[in-house]
Amino acid sequence: MAYRRFCLLAGVAAVALSGCSAPTAERLVAEIRADSNRDGVVDDKDAGAEMNGAIILPNIGDVARRCPSSTSQLPDAELAACHDAADEVARAPEYLAPLVTLPIGDPADATGQVAAVGAGADKIRIFVKRQDTWVPLRPDTNLTEIELRNGATLGVDARDVVRDKTIWDGTVTVRFTVRRGARTETDDVVLRVAPVVLHNHTQPAQSVLVPESGDDRSHEQFVSEFGAAAKASGIDAPLVRMRTTDTWGQDFVEIGYVSMPGPGGKNVSLRIAIRSPQPEREGGRAVFDLKGPGVGAIQLGGFDNRLVDAFGNVETIPPHIHNGREFPTGRVIIGTGNADDPAVRSGELEKFFAAQQVQTPVLLDAGWLVVGHVDEFVQFLPATGGRGWRPAVSDPRRGLEILRELQRGGHGGERALSRPDVSERTIDEVLADEKFVARNEVAARKIDENVERLVREVGFRPEEFVRIPGLYESGGIPEAPEGLVAFYPGAINGVLMNASNYVAPRQWGPIVDGRDVFEAAVTEAYRSVGLTVRYVDDWESLHLGGGEIHCGSNVLRQIEQRWTAP
Numbered sequence: 001m002a003y004r005r006f007c008l009l010a011g012v013a014a015v016a017l018s019g020c021s022a023p024t025a026e027r028l029v030a031e032i033r034a035d036s037n038r039d040g041v042v043d044d045k046d047a048g049a050e051m052n053g054a055i056i057l058p059n060i061g062d063v064a065r066r067c068p069s070s071t072s073q074l075p076d077a078e079l080a081a082c083h084d085a086a087d088e089v090a091r092a093p094e095y096l097a098p099l100v101t102l103p104i105g106d107p108a109d110a111t112g113q114v115a116a117v118g119a120g121a122d123k124i125r126i127f128v129k130r131q132d133t134w135v136p137l138r139p140d141t142n143l144t145e146i147e148l149r150n151g152a153t154l155g156v157d158a159r160d161v162v163r164d165k166t167i168w169d170g171t172v173t174v175r176f177t178v179r180r181g182a183r184t185e186t187d188d189v190v191l192r193v194a195p196v197v198l199h200n201h202t203q204p205a206q207s208v209l210v211p212e213s214g215d216d217r218s219h220e221q222f223v224s225e226f227g228a229a230a231k232a233s234g235i236d237a238p239l240v241r242m243r244t245t246d247t248w249g250q251d252f253v254e255i256g257y258v259s260m261p262g263p264g265g266k267n268v269s270l271r272i273a274i275r276s277p278q279p280e281r282e283g284g285r286a287v288f289d290l291k292g293p294g295v296g297a298i299q300l301g302g303f304d305n306r307l308v309d310a311f312g313n314v315e316t317i318p319p320h321i322h323n324g325r326e327f328p329t330g331r332v333i334i335g336t337g338n339a340d341d342p343a344v345r346s347g348e349l350e351k352f353f354a355a356q357q358v359q360t361p362v363l364l365d366a367g368w369l370v371v372g373h374v375d376e377f378v379q380f381l382p383a384t385g386g387r388g389w390r391p392a393v394s395d396p397r398r399g400l401e402i403l404r405e406l407q408r409g410g411h412g413g414e415r416a417l418s419r420p421d422v423s424e425r426t427i428d429e430v431l432a433d434e435k436f437v438a439r440n441e442v443a444a445r446k447i448d449e450n451v452e453r454l455v456r457e458v459g460f461r462p463e464e465f466v467r468i469p470g471l472y473e474s475g476g477i478p479e480a481p482e483g484l485v486a487f488y489p490g491a492i493n494g495v496l497m498n499a500s501n502y503v504a505p506r507q508w509g510p511i512v513d514g515r516d517v518f519e520a521a522v523t524e525a526y527r528s529v530g531l532t533v534r535y536v537d538d539w540e541s542l543h544l545g546g547g548e549i550h551c552g553s554n555v556l557r558q559i560e561q562r563w564t565a566p
Helices: 047-052 076-081 145-150 217-232 282-290 347-356 396-411 427-432 434-458 517-527
Strands: 005-009 012-016 032-034 054-056 097-101 110-117 124-130 133-136 153-158 171-180 183-193 205-211 240-242 253-261 267-275 295-299 314-317 320-322 325-327 331-336 362-365 378-382 389-395 466-469 472-474 484-486 501-505 532-536 554-557
Touching: 032 171, 032 183, 054 097, 054 153, 054 253, 076 282, 076 295, 097 110, 110 124, 110 145, 124 171, 205 217, 217 501, 217 532, 240 282, 253 282, 253 554, 267 282, 282 295, 314 378, 320 434, 331 347, 362 434, 389 396, 389 434, 396 427, 396 434, 396 466, 396 517, 427 434, 434 472, 434 484, 466 517, 501 517, 517 532
Parallel strands: 054 183, 205 240, 267 295, 331 362, 389 466, 501 532
Antiparallel strands: 005 012, 032 097, 097 153, 110 171, 124 133, 124 153, 171 183, 205 554, 253 267, 314 331, 320 325, 378 389, 472 484
16 A cells, blocks of 8 residues: 655654545554665655564664773673663664554544564564654554554564574564454564674775784884875774784774665664674773774674684775676675585674675685684775676795795895894795795685685686785694794785775895885785785784784775665
């Protein structure tokens, strides 16, 4: 019965009777409307759009900053449970999705209720606006006579994100029921909780996060240099210090967002800080300190403190189309040691991102690395033409070739690593090390296999990949005797600030004629896609621990304003 149109004006649904009269007094009609076609306006029902459902947000920020900090003695579960949708108070009504009931005509002797029914009914909240107050509607709460006569203005939100689609897929039905005597009329709308979407690196950085340094002077030096590089890259916001000395700021938190279409073509969005499924990782509690106005925080499940469950093991492919299927928010990449062995896969991460239903995971083999994270060998860079971005991978073959070129040029006697306080092995000695060369050949083959998988999954052409020079060596870990770590600080494990600026770890390569030759090759690779590279020394603070700048930081990126989720 699509015969009226409702407009959303400043968050209030107003009736526009498009040449149609209200139901007569004799009729008893129940009609409820939502933004079923996801255009930011509450309007007529459309059968196709209604199947997908109007979007609602998990309203889990902390607008009044009332929740305890990570330094409290509260257990993790209680910290996670404190947010704006934890009770029946509409603390942040700006994140309520609008619904309206249509006038029923003469409400004499009639009663009406609006309630969620079926699966997910306990996972949302429904409010009715009375004067300037949002009042919670319980299943047995009657609408007033005025609300039945004129139509009620409603707001709906969710108490949580969707976590496991086998338990709940995020859809819920809201029913408007009108009764008069023995007669009952109902009308339903379908709602869907907005998916948590991860940022991709083509979205510009707005601010940068780093863990606190404690008394670690090398980390404080890194933070100082990194902050200067961010500012020089156009990031005006000061560094955000996360309340933990867990060095690996990328691993225990990933920043995503949820959004719904809003009035005037603008999205209504809420950032979501996701704690990694590593419950024994104490530093992860710092995620709850990010909670505040416009920012929610969630804790995933998991067990122990497995490296495979860290967010350094997750990257996002930017938006693309492949084989006729559109991925408007891209796809996530998750690293695994063996796609067929659950013991070396992150079941929690796979389950969570599958539940969002928008960024279908792609699994890559990272089991050849000691740490085993995808950010050690792959990234995605903005570029002109084509998709507007290109994939990049670490290139050990190019790394070896740089050293061989120097050797052929008569520089084999130069130190392979120019940092003063490390190995004095020469280029000749490094290239004579058969195990070193063989390990990099293994790394190159493993990266080739991952490139082939990305070609199949995304539709890349092999020549699209930007090749970033890099070399690997044995990690010397008894538990992972074949595992590799970066020899030179992994340039690919840097931070993309925007379409023009990239921050990479200083390379400490061979110096010839006063120039770091390896660093110059890295600079040229990034320059090929229009990026200016700024280098930061992370040798002591991060590199010696098995990671680089990307591993030791995090970024708040610009939220996509085009509505893209299904």
